[in-house]
Amino acid sequence: MIEAQSLTKRFSTTTAVDGITFSARPGRVTGFLGPNGAGKSTTMRMIVGLDRPSSGSITVNGRPYAEHTAPIHEVGALLDATAVSGGRSARNHLLAVAATHRIGARRVDEVIRLTGLESVARKRVRGFSLGMGQRLGLATALLGDPATLILDEPVNGLDPDGVVWVRQFVRGLAAEGRTVLLSSHLMSEMAQTADHLVILGRGRIIADAAVTDILADAGGTTVAVRTPDGGLLATALEAHGAGISFPEPDLLSVNGLDSRRIAEIAAQNGAVIYELTPYAASLEEAYMALTRDDVEYHSAGTPREATR
Amino acid sequence: MIAGTPTPSTVVPAGDAAIRHGLSLRGMIRSEWIKLRSIGSTWWMYAALLVMTVGIGTQMSSSTSFAWLGDEQPTQMGMQAAAVNAMILGADINVLVVGVLGVLVIAGEYNTGMIRSTFTAVPRRVPVLLAKAMVFAVVTFLVGILSLAITVPMSIGILAGNGIDVRLDDPHYWRAVIGSLVYVVLVGLIAFGIGAILRNIAGGIALALGLVLVAPIALGLVSGVGPQLVLRNVSLLFPINLGRALTAHPGYPDFAAPGEPPVRLEGLLVLEPWQGALGLVVWVVVLFAAAVVLLKRRDA
Ligand SMILES: Nc1ncnc2c1ncn2[C@@H]1O[C@H](COP(=O)(O)OP(=O)(O)OP(=O)(O)O)[C@@H](O)[C@H]1O
Ligand SMILES: [Mg+2]
Numbered sequence: 364m365i366e367a368q369s370l371t372k373r374f375s376t377t378t379a380v381d382g383i384t385f386s387a388r389p390g391r392v393t394g395f396l397g398p399n400g401a402g403k404s405t406t407m408r409m410i411v412g413l414d415r416p417s418s419g420s421i422t423v424n425g426r427p428y429a430e431h432t433a434p435i436h437e438v439g440a441l442l443d444a445t446a447v448s449g450g451r452s453a454r455n456h457l458l459a460v461a462a463t464h465r466i467g468a469r470r471v472d473e474v475i476r477l478t479g480l481e482s483v484a485r486k487r488v489r490g491f492s493l494g495m496g497q498r499l500g501l502a503t504a505l506l507g508d509p510a511t512l513i514l515d516e517p518v519n520g521l522d523p524d525g526v527v528w529v530r531q532f533v534r535g536l537a538a539e540g541r542t543v544l545l546s547s548h549l550m551s552e553m554a555q556t557a558d559h560l561v562i563l564g565r566g567r568i569i570a571d572a573a574v575t576d577i578l579a580d581a582g583g584t585t586v587a588v589r590t591p592d593g594g595l596l597a598t599a600l601e602a603h604g605a606g607i608s609f610p611e612p613d614l615l616s617v618n619g620l621d622s623r624r625i626a627e628i629a630a631q632n633g634a635v636i637y638e639l640t641p642y643a644a645s646l647e648e649a650y651m652a653l654t655r656d657d658v659e660y661h662s663a664g665t666p667r668e669a670t671r
Numbered sequence: 672m673i674a675g676t677p678t679p680s681t682v683v684p685a686g687d688a689a690i691r692h693g694l695s696l697r698g699m700i701r702s703e704w705i706k707l708r709s710i711g712s713t714w715w716m717y718a719a720l721l722v723m724t725v726g727i728g729t730q731m732s733s734s735t736s737f738a739w740l741g742d743e744q745p746t747q748m749g750m751q752a753a754a755v756n757a758m759i760l761g762a763d764i765n766v767l768v769v770g771v772l773g774v775l776v777i778a779g780e781y782n783t784g785m786i787r788s789t790f791t792a793v794p795r796r797v798p799v800l801l802a803k804a805m806v807f808a809v810v811t812f813l814v815g816i817l818s819l820a821i822t823v824p825m826s827i828g829i830l831a832g833n834g835i836d837v838r839l840d841d842p843h844y845w846r847a848v849i850g851s852l853v854y855v856v857l858v859g860l861i862a863f864g865i866g867a868i869l870r871n872i873a874g875g876i877a878l879a880l881g882l883v884l885v886a887p888i889a890l891g892l893v894s895g896v897g898p899q900l901v902l903r904n905v906s907l908l909f910p911i912n913l914g915r916a917l918t919a920h921p922g923y924p925d926f927a928a929p930g931e932p933p934v935r936l937e938g939l940l941v942l943e944p945w946q947g948a949l950g951l952v953v954w955v956v957v958l959f960a961a962a963v964v965l966l967k968r969r970d971a
Contacts, residue, residue: 408970411791411794413787413790413791413970415969428794429794429795432693433692433693433694434791434792434793434794435791435792442787443784445783445784446784446785446786446788446791447783447784448710448779448785450709450710450712451706451709451710452709455705455706455709456785456788459702459703459706460792461702462699462701462702462705463694463698463699463702463792464691464692464698465695465697469686470686473684473686507691508684
């Protein structure tokens with residue numbers, strides 16, 4: 364259980380985290396989403412005390428992280444995979460971290476196996492690929508068999524196998540009753556992995572809700588209707604309260620009516636239909652709609668309207 | 672989840688992590704020892720320390736004799752001082768090695784980012800700084816003892832061949848020889864403190880070597896009386912001069928200029944060995960205090 368209360372972090376020129384209050388509960392994967400610079404990593408660093416909050420508090424299982432007697436048995440953190448000395452082997456890195464809590468070599472070899480690092484465990488970390496580094500970070504986080512895991516973009520740099528593995532792994536951890544806080548840039552990834560989303564924009568919370576609720580709020584279902592009788596059908600549908608737009612000359616995009624109702628109205632009015640396709644709003648679209656005004660760094664040449 | 676309650680698990684087997692020990696200084700010391708020994712460059716620098724001590728000690732011993740006195744006989748005190756002189760010159764080189772190593776041990780961890788893993792495991796931070804300093808100091812001391820255990824017998828043998836019979840019941844000899852090692856270890860800790868404050872390898876090494884070598888040499892160029900005398904007295908507070916005090920031998924005038932009355936500049940202070948040691952310890956304590964204050968305050 365992670366609980367943030369009015370958590371704020373100011374750097375000299377920016378307010379990275381601006382008075383956020385949220386919690387990540389046991390037994391589910393809490394997705395931490397937000398555009399670049401939204402404050403996700405800063406918040407995660409504050410959980411384990413690497414950054415000091417400017418004000419507010421953040422606790423793990425009711426206490427600030429530093430006040431636990433066995434911190435890495437409490438929280439496992441993968442914050443950035445580069446937090447390793449390049450000149451040391453992966454195994455020695457793990458042994459050194461483990462030793463602080465008197466965790467022995469057997470456990471180290473166990474997490475090495477678990478994360479698929481056997482073949483490179485005795486090699487210097489300097490030569491590791493991004494994905495290998497992520498696996499080592501994950502292995503470090505798992506050393507203490509913690510009930511709470513904080514993973515900052517864990518799939519960053521992983522191959523497709525690795526991505527699927529992490530997804531199942533994270534789901535499994537939550538199913539065991541652990542608390543998992545996971546950040547990612549991949550909204551599609553979140554849809555498959557997270558139960559609950561905390562969406563940040565410019566250091567503030569934009570949304571804090573179950574994934575299903577966020578999807579439902581994103582405007583329900585749109586139905587694409589391909590028809591030569593566009594004008595006629597549009598008038599009839601609008602009379603039934605639908606919202607209509609014409610992305611293409613013979614294509615209607617209908618909001619507010621389901622496919623069955625649309626087909627009935629078309630039959631009553633003698634309109635021909637070639638195609639009738641319902642689209643659920645994707646989490647991606649929901650997310651874009653939510654964060655449109657909070658994106659700090661817009662890609663050049665992409666006008667905001669393009670996302671509509 | 673209640674702290675200390677292992678989670679029954681299939682995804683991540685608890686394995687040995689089911690037995691939970693809290694953070695302990697013992698564990699942190701072991702962790703720091705693993706870190707120190709698993710970086711190759713550490714051992715190269717310790718090898719340099721050993722080779723330098725043995726090499727310079729034996730070289731100096733073989734080039735020390737009182738043959739230039741002709742018929743006159745050197746005093747026993749003079750011979751003791753000659754033996755000390757041969758043994759301690761290496762320390763002035765070794766402080767440069769540990770000056771670099773002390774900075775590397777701590778600032779290197781900031782440089783690689785490893786410090787974030789370290790502070791995640793030990794979020795209180797201060798104990799880990801002390802454990803790291805302790806491991807570094809003890810290993811440096813042990814390497815130094817090994818170097819001296821090799822060098823002292825060789826030096827004594829070589830000096831005997833040059834007609835200098837070293838008496839081993841001279842407490843000043845042992846205080847100076849062991850003192851040279853204490854000097855090296857404490858300079859290592861001074862460098863460590865500087866590295867912990869600056870968190871930057873290049874800046875740390877520049878400042879540590881500047882403090883140990885450059886500044887006192889620059890000040891040492893000033894000599895004479897009046898206000899400059901004050902400067903010379905102030906320069907006694909630099910580690911190198913504190914080290915000199917710690918490794919001084921009372922027979923030095925009999926070695927440097929036998930038969931002549933010792934010259935003492937009016938108003939120039941001479942530190943006792945214990946004052947030299949104390950001064951070095953004060954340096955370490957002050958730098959560590961600053962490092963601890965900053966450590967608690969800064970983001971990692
Ligand atoms: N040490 C620091 N000093 C100054 N500003 C910082 C520091 N760390 C982060 N920031 C700023 O704080 C803001 C939040 O950064 P943070 O890394 O938390 O964002 P993020 O959500 O993790 O972004 P990303 O998705 O790109 O990883 C950014 O504007 C960043 O520039
Ligand atoms: Mg980030």
